[in-house]
Amino acid sequence: MNVSAVVRRHRLLLGSGILLGLLGTAATLLQPLLIGDLIEAVAVDEPTMRPILLLAGLFAADALLAATHFYLIGRAGENIVFDMRGTLTGRLLHSRIRAFNRLEHGDVFTRTVADTSLARVALSSSVSQMITSGSTVVGCVGVMAWLDWRMLLATVGCLGAASVIGLGLARAVRKAAVTNREDTSNYGSALLRVLGALTTVKASRAEEREAERIGELANAARASGIHVTRLSAMLMPAMNVGTQVSLAVVIAWGMSRTATGALPIEDLTAFIMYLFYLVSPLVMLFMSLGEIQQGRAAIDRVKDLARIETESTEGAPASTPVAETPAVEFKDVTFSYSDTTEPALTGVSFSLPRTGVTAIVGPSGAGKTTLFQLIERFQVPDAGTVRLAGTDIGALRLDELRSRIGLVEQDAPLMRGTIRENLTYARPEATAADIDEVIAAAHLADVVSALPDGLDTHLGEAGIGLSGGQRQRLAIARALLTRPDVLLLDEATSHLDSDSETALREAISAIGARCLVLTIAHRLSTTIGADRILVIEDGKLRATGTHTELMEGDTTYQRLASRQMTPVGGGAR
């Protein structure tokens, strides 16, 4: 992400805000001089109406400028953060699964939500604060030097010492804040991970243990947060002590000089006012410098996340396949998840016709899911080619490839919303007739008509409200709505009741008549009914055939069949 380009896009708003801030600073700086004029007018008994009106006008202008400055900078900041989050959301949604899987979800959340907020503060209010406070400090010092340079030197001496302490404290606050952010992020990541597996946590009766472990992380965040507060608490008093000392020096010395007539009383009054005006912007200057430093670290984290590798959406449109072309073809495909791991698939070759049900069986970890990952192009082969209807999928446009494939995952994740919204997720423009057709094909018509609001029934989080079998059939109907050429189905491992099982089986056979159904089979009944079976073991294609053929000729299949297709932990190898 090019952060300077993001800022440049909002430069008009930022620039206007900073300009108004500077005008407000000028209005503030003029006030003590006008008060000095007023005192002088009172002292020599001249009319006071003009300085009073001028002063009132200046106060009003100051207030108006401050409010507009605040609004414009705030607005620019929101626009900047919106821009950054938009870029991040787009990059994350288009990221390569391989790159995305390497990320911690809690960390992604912190970077997209909290770090962008810190970046917003740094790029808008802190920069503007630094410029306006910096100019106030310079302006105050300039006018004070003009009023009385000797007293200015005394002031700088007292305030300078406080500023050195303030600067040191600001730096310490920044460091402590970075630690606090890391601690908070660790807490968030841990909580997110545990909440993602809440049922496992409960089933393992690990609530107390997790509460304690996460409590420790929360406590680390608390301790570092307190450290930040402790240091911040010292910043203002350090500056206040500096101001009080310089004020005492200025008043004592200034009064003695006023008594001898060396310094007019109105100049002393104006000088003291400038001294007050100087302190707060000085603190603000240090704080904004600290925020900018913090923001820089946050911007680096945001930029780092935005560098995530994305999928290429380029590619050729698919050619119209001729009838004999295989629907899916693997040619000498080898693939490893990383350079350091053993290949998940080695030299796999097969070709599948355009209709019928093909079951994939094999022990756990054999590489069955990996086949699906390659067909969907979630992963790219290290060697060999995967073809869809005769075209190398690497050359196809990604949305075209995925629109031709329907994917039904094992736990069939559903989104929030109604059944209709879930069904039409991949094809929002589907007509009522299309929906009725896929509902019938997935044997869901009875289930839907029994629901209180039919298709408009709301599902809870993750599709709660439907049984496992119904959820998977709903996911099948959703996949069918795009009229795929290939339906990839990872059969649910959990046992379905016999009605659901029969409905699912009938649905799969019927769908096999219109497209290729490739199913990872966990049940013997699926493989018995399949047109062909691929037996995968240790990442290699071991055998191909029908149930009867494989029962005669393949020992792995025989072993899996005798265990009713439910291998555990790769023990069948």
Ligand SMILES: Nc1ncnc2c1ncn2[C@@H]1O[C@H](COP(=O)(O)OP(=O)(O)OP(=O)(O)O)[C@@H](O)[C@H]1O
């Ligand atoms: N994201 C991943 N990163 C690294 N290795 C992986 C990843 N996913 C799978 N693997 C490894 O690749 C191999 C094949 O895994 P795959 O998930 O394809 O097996 P499977 O046959 O579908 O197993 P199961 O029936 O248990 O789901 C295994 O050794 C597995 O450990």
